[in-house]
Every structure is written in C-alpha cells, then in structure tokens.
Amino acid sequence: MNAIVQQDLNTFENILEKTKQQGIDFLNNIENIPTSNTVSIDPNRALNELGLGSLEALKEFNERLAPLIVSSSGPRYWGFVTGGSTPASIVGDWLAAVYDQNTQSIKAQGGASALIEFETINLLLQLLDLPNSFLGGFVTGATMSNFTCLGVARQWFGKQLGKDFAKNGISETINILTATPHSSSVKTLSMLGIGSQNYTTVKTIKGNREAIDIADLEKTIAALNGQPFLLISSAGTVNTADFDDFEAIANLRQKHTFWWHIDAAFGGFAAVSDKFKHLVKGWEEADSITVDCHKWLNVPYDSAFYLIKKEHADLQIETFQNSNAPYLGNPLENFNYLNVLPENSRRLRALPVWFSLLAYGKEGFKDVVENSVALALHFGNALIEEDVFELLAPIRLNNVCFTLKGDHNEEKVTEFLSRLNDRGKVFMTPTFYNGRKGIRASFVNWRTKENDIAIAIEEMKAVLVDLKM
Ligand SMILES: *Cc1c(COP(=O)(O)O)cnc(C)c1O
Numbered sequence: 001m002n003a004i005v006q007q008d009l010n011t012f013e014n015i016l017e018k019t020k021q022q023g024i025d026f027l028n029n030i031e032n033i034p035t036s037n038t039v040s041i042d043p044n045r046a047l048n049e050l051g052l053g054s055l056e057a058l059k060e061f062n063e064r065l066a067p068l069i070v071s072s073s074g075p076r077y078w079g080f081v082t083g084g085s086t087p088a089s090i091v092g093d094w095l096a097a098v099y100d101q102n103t104q105s106i107k108a109q110g111g112a113s114a115l116i117e118f119e120t121i122n123l124l125l126q127l128l129d130l131p132n133s134f135l136g137g138f139v140t141g142a143t144m145s146n147f148t149c150l151g152v153a154r155q156w157f158g159k160q161l162g163k164d165f166a167k168n169g170i171s172e173t174i175n176i177l178t179a180t181p182h183s184s185s186v187k188t189l190s191m192l193g194i195g196s197q198n199y200t201t202v203k204t205i206k207g208n209r210e211a212i213d214i215a216d217l218e219k220t221i222a223a224l225n226g227q228p229f230l231l232i233s234s235a236g237t238v239n240t241a242d243f244d245d246f247e248a249i250a251n252l253r254q255k256h257t258f259w260w261h262i263d264a265a266f267g268g269f270a271a272v273s274d275k276f277k278h279l280v281k282g283w284e285e286a287d288s289i290t291v292d293c294h295k296w297l298n299v300p301y302d303s304a305f306y307l308i309k310k311e312h313a314d315l316q317i318e319t320f321q322n323s324n325a326p327y328l329g330n331p332l333e334n335f336n337y338l339n340v341l342p343e344n345s346r347r348l349r350a351l352p353v354w355f356s357l358l359a360y361g362k363e364g365f366k367d368v369v370e371n372s373v374a375l376a377l378h379f380g381n382a383l384i385e386e387d388v389f390e391l392l393a394p395i396r397l398n399n400v401c402f403t404l405k406g407d408h409n410e411e412k413v414t415e416f417l418s419r420l421n422d423r424g425k426v427f428m429t430p431t432f433y434n435g436r437k438g439i440r441a442s443f444v445n446w447r448t449k450e451n452d453i454a455i456a457i458e459e460m461k462a463v464l465v466d467l468k469m
Contacts, residue, residue: 002051004050004051004052004053005051007053008053008054011055014055015054015055015058018055018058019058022058022062023090026069030071030073030074030075030447031071031074031075031076031447033069033070033071033074034070034071034424034425035070035071035072035074035076035077035421035424035425035426035427036070036421036422036423036424036427037067037068037070037424038422039067039068040068041064041065041068070424070427072427073085073300073445074445074447075445075447075448075449075452076425076426076427076448076452076455076456077426077427077445078426078427078428078440078441078442078443078445078456079421079427079428079429079440079442080238080429080442081238081265081266081292081295081296081399081442081444082295082442082444082445083292083293083294083295083296083297083298083299083444083445083446084298084445084446084447085298085299085300085352086298086299086356086359086360086446087359088352088355088356088358088359088360089297089298089299089300089352089353089355089356090300090352091352091355091359092299092351092352092353092354092355092356093299093300093351093352095351095355096347096348096349096351096352097347099113099348099351100347101113101347101348102345102346102347103116103117103337103346103347103348103349103350104336104337104338104344104345104346105334105335105336105337105338106118106335106336107334113348113350114335114336114337116348116350116351116354117137117138117337117348117349117350119350119354120138120350120351120353120354120357121134121135121136121137121305121307121350123353123354123357123358124136124291124305124353124357125307126362127271127272127357127362127365128268128269128271128272128291129271129272129277130271130283130284130289130307131284133284133309133310133311134289134307134308134309134310135307135308135309135310135313135316135332135340136305136306136307136308137305137306137337137340137341138293138303138304138305138346138349138350138353139304139305139306139341139342139343139349140302140303140304140349141184141292141294141301141302141303141304142182142184142263142265142290142291142292142304143184143187143188144304144342145265145290145291145292145304145305145306146182146184146185146188146261146263146290147188147191147192147342148306148308148320148341148342149261149287149288149289149290149306149308150185150188150189150192150230150232150261150288151192151319151320151342152288152308152312152315152316152319153230153259153261153287153288154170154174154192154194154230154319155315155316155318155319156259156287156312156315157172157174157175157228157229157230157259158170158172159315160228160257161228164318166318166319167318169193170193170194173198174194174198174230175200175224175227175228175229175230176189176194176198176199176200176229176230176231176232177199177200177202177217177220177221177229177230177231177232177258178199178200178201178202178231178232178233179201179202179203179204179210179211179212179213179217179233179234179244180204180210180211180234180237180242181199181232181234181263182234182237182238182263182265184263185232185263186199199232200220202216202217202220203216208240208392208393208394208434209240209242210234210237210239210240210242211234211237211242211243211244211245212233212244212245212249214245214248214249214252217231217249217252218252221252221256221258226257228257228258228259229256229258229259230258230259230261231249231258231259231260231261232261232263233246233249233260233261233262233263233286234262234263234264234267235262235263235264235267235268235270235279235280235283235289236263236264236265236266236267236268236270236397236399237267238399238431238440238442239392239393239399239401239431239433239438239440240392240393240394240396240399240401240433241266241267241395241396241397241398241399242396243267243270243279243280243396244262245282246262246280246281246282246283246285246286247281247282248282249282249285250282250285253285259287259288260285260286260287260288261286261287261288261289261290262283262286262288262289262290263290264280264283264289264290264291265290265291265292265295265304266292266295266296266398266442266444267279267280267397268280268283268289268291269291269296269297269365269369270369270397271283272362272365272366272369273366273369273370273373275370275373276369276373276397279397286309287308287309287312288306288307288308288309288312289306289307290304290306291304291305291306291307292304293305293352293353295444296365296368296369296372296398296444297353297356297365298356298368298444298445298446299352299353299356300352302349303349303352303353305353306341310332313332313340316340317339317340320338320339320340320341320342321339321340322338322339322344323339368444368446369398371446371448372398372443372444372445372448373397373398373443375398375443375448375449375450375452375453376395376397376398376399376400376441376443377395378450378453379400379441379443379453379456380395380400380402382453382454382457383400383402383457386457386460386461387405388404388405388409388464388469389402389403389404389405389460390402390403390404390405390406392433392434392436392438393433393434398442398443398444399440399441399442399443400440400441400442400443401431401433401438401439401440402438402439402441403436403437403438403439404416404469409469410436410437412467412469413430413437413438413439414430414437415467416439416463416464416467416469417430417439419463419466419467420459420460420463423459423462423463425455425456425459426452426455426456426459428440428441441456
C-alpha cells in the first residue's frame with residue numbers, strides 16, 4: 001500500500017472526526033452562508049506527483065474551494081425547486097458512502113442491498129398512498145426517471161405495432177401528446193431517439209392554467225384515428241404547480257389505448273396531505289410516475305425514483321436488460337436492477353430515503369408539505385402588500401410566480417432579480433409565463449420559516465431602493 005494511503009488509513013478516525021466537525025460547522029451556520037457568491041477560481045490546478053493525504057487536501061479545499069459553496073440547501077434558496085437535507089437523510093447518505101454497496105441483485109452484488117431498495121420503494125408507496133402494483137427503483141433525478149419511464153413507454157408503443165424498438169431501433173413515428181412538459185421530458189425524447197420536437201402539444205385550460213384541456217385532448221386523440229399514443233402529463237408544473245385532471249385522464253383509458261406517464265417530480269408530495277391529495281386523485285391508474293427525492297423529500301442530491309406498473313415488467317426488461325441473452329422466466333425472480341434501468345453499477349441511493357421515512361414518518365412529511373404551501377401563500381400575500389409586485393398566477397401549491405407590476409417595468413425584471421440574487425440572502429429564478437418575464441420562488445425546503453419571508457421582503461425592498469423604484 002502506498003505510504004500516504006497507509007498514513008490515511010492509520011489516522012482514519014481523526015480524519016472522519018475533522019470532516020464531521022466541518023459538516024457540523026457548515027450546517028449550524030447554514031442560514032448565514034450566502035445563497036450566491038462572486039468568488040471564482042482558476043480550475044487548472046496541477047496534479048501532485050506525491051499525494052497530500054486527506055487532512056492536507058481538506059485544508060486546501062477549505063482555503064480554495066469551500067468559499068465557492070453556497071447555501072443552496074439553506075432556508076432561503078428558492079430557485080428552481082431545491083430541497084435541503086434533513087438530519088436523517090444525511091445519516092443515510094453518509095452510510096451509503098461508508099457501506100459502498102453496488103445495488104443490483106437481491107442475491108449477489110451489494111449483498112442484499114436491492115432488498116433495502118425494495119423496502120424503501122414500498123415505504124414510499126405508503127407515503128404517497130399508491131398501490132403496490134408499481135415496481136420502483138432509484139435513479140439520479142427526475143430527468144433520469146422520465147427517461148426510464150418513457151423508455152419503457154417507447155417499447156410499449158412498438159409492441160402495439162408488432163415491433164421491438166429496443167432490438168431493432170425506432171421504425172415508426174411515435175405519437176406523443178403533452179401540454180406543458182417539463183424541459184427534462186423534452187430532453188428525454190431527444191435521448192431516446194424519438195426527437196425533441198416530435199410531440200403534439202395539447203391546449204391548456206383557458207385562463208391562468210398549465211393543465212391539459214381535456215376537450216382538446218379528446219380532439220387530438222380523435223385525429224389519431226385509433227392509433228396508440230403516449231401521454232405525458234403533469235403533477236405540478238414548475239411555474240404555477242398546476243395539475244392535470246387525472247380522473248378525467250383515467251376515464252379516457254376506457255376508450256383509448258395509450259401509455260400514461262405522470263411527471264410528479266415535486267407535485268407527487270401533494271398526496272401526503274389531506275388538504276392537497278385531491279390534486280392527484282386518480283394518479284394510481286397511470287402506467288408510470290416520476291418522483292424526485294432531492295426536492296420535497298429533502299434528501300441530498302442526487303435522488304429520485306420511478307414507478308412503473310408491474311404488468312409492464314417484460315417491456316421494462318426488454319428496454320434495459322444488460323445482456324444479449326433472452327431473459328428467461330419470471331422477471332421478478334432473479335431480479336437485478338441492472339436489467340430494469342439505465343445504470344449498471346449504482347450506489348445504495350435508497351438509504352437516505354429509508355432513514356428519512358423511518359425517522360420522520362408520514363406526519364413529518366405532511367408537516368413539511370403543508371408548511372411549504374403555507375409559506376408560499378404567506379410570501380404571495382407579502383408581495384401583494386408591497387404594491388410593486390404582481391402575481392402572474394394564483395398560488396396553487398408551493399410555487400410563487402410573480403413579476404414587477406406594470407408592462408413598463410418588464411425590462412427591469414432581469415436587473416431586479418440579478419441584484420437580489422447577488423446580495424446572497426435569498427435566491428430565486430427567472431421565468432417566462434403567459435408571455436411575460438417573471439420570477440419564481442419555490443418552497444420545498446424543510447428549514448424555511450416565516451422569518452425567512454420577512455428577510456426576503458426586506459432584501460427586495462432594498463433592491464427597489466437601489467433601482468430607484
Ligand atoms: C425538477 C423537475 C424535473 C427534473 O428533475 P431533476 O431531478 O433535476 O432531473 C422534472 N420534472 C419536474 C416537474 C421537475 O420539477
């Protein structure tokens with residue numbers, strides 16, 4: 001063994017102690033760490049011939065790189081849809097690194113870690129009140145979950161025409177209908193060889209809505225003359241957290257043959273609260289569902305899962321199996337994750353989720369969700385009171401989409417937001433909604449409190465003064 005590695009091994013406990021202390025210092029101070037930075041580095045560091053050892057590397061990291069780290073997991077990072085990390089999720093994440101399992105089969109590689117993944121998926125189904133007719137697994141994010149689900153949908157479409165796209169490539173036009181797909185679903189169509197432009201846009205409901213207009217959907221389906229199709233629907237659009245009418249879509253299945261996918265990256269968590277579960281009523285009828293864990297479940301990056309109906313297990317294996325040999329027998333026996341999703345080797349990504357669910361239970365996540373929604377409403381009201389702001393859409397759940405009031409202020413929106421973000425106390429993202437430039441704040445972080453809204457409003461007022469508005 002190399003002498004420096006040996007030295008590290010001899011002092012491992014001390015190294016981990018120091019690392020732990022650094023973690024504690026960061027997390028205890030997270031509210032004061034800026035949400036953005038102006039620090040930059042030259043990323044062209046030369047690689048040493050001789051190693052530094054972990055402690056010296058940590059020292060250099062703290063000098064040069066740690067100042068780049070922003071509190072994106074803190075309470076006032078409202079950009080994109082960004083979750084934080086609860087204590088239990090960090091416990092699970094640390095242990096996933098320590099155990100370093102390669103989670104594949106329920107027998108060999110990675111011990112029985114696939115069973116831990118099964119158990120975790122089962123707990124998630126209970127949290128979201130979904131039936132166990134779904135087979136699930138972990139991937140890095142909702143993008144890869146959409147990819148996994150739509151990959152199986154692609155194979156399903158081929159089968160409807162007697163083709164095997166996984167084996168022979170795509171030989172037919174795949175009919176895809178969707179209203180407001182997340183950009184990651186469009187990217188997925190590109191990655192799957194379907195083509196990012198090759199979908200039909202269904203109208204949304206009139207007014208400030210991003211949900212599918214069911215009447216227009218029926219019209220679009222009628223124009224397909226009975227051909228099968230894929231429907232990509234939304235449980236929570238990013239701008240206005242709008243939901244498609246899942247009961248209406250479920251009813252369409254009586255008359256039409258289609259694969260129904262739901263992107264529920266964050267909106268799926270509506271199911272954990274009696275106040276909001278009506279938003280996902282009927283979603284259990286879908287063929288596949290995408291849910292992110294690094295958003296509203298507040299586990300560290302990267303973590304999401306897919307749910308695909310067990311009845312499609314053969315199609316899933318045809319799409320992802322890691323061998324040219326035909327898969328024999330029952331796909332659920334001799335189960336191996338490498339045959340049902342994009343990756344082969346994979347970490348025990350279930351562990352942070354398992355710890356979170358055991359530690360906080362249904363009640364814990366119901367509280368996170370209800371608190372986030374209450375804060376979104378609170379922020380919306382605070383904005384309206386300021387008189388210079390205007391909501392671009394009603395607040396349906398946890399996302400607030402707003403802008404500076406008046407068309408004459410449209411060109412100031414970008415400047416306003418970049419100044420606000422540069423101050424480093426709160427972070428939001430630019431958006432474009434209903435033909436207008438806007439700003440989006442998304443509430444999913446478990447740490448956020450009312451006082452954070454007050455801080456944000458003060459910051460926004462200061463920027464207005466700077467801009468002489
Ligand atoms: C965030 C998000 C995605 C993409 O998720 P990643 O985890 O970043 O891959 C997809 N769909 C929706 C609705 C999202 O909010």
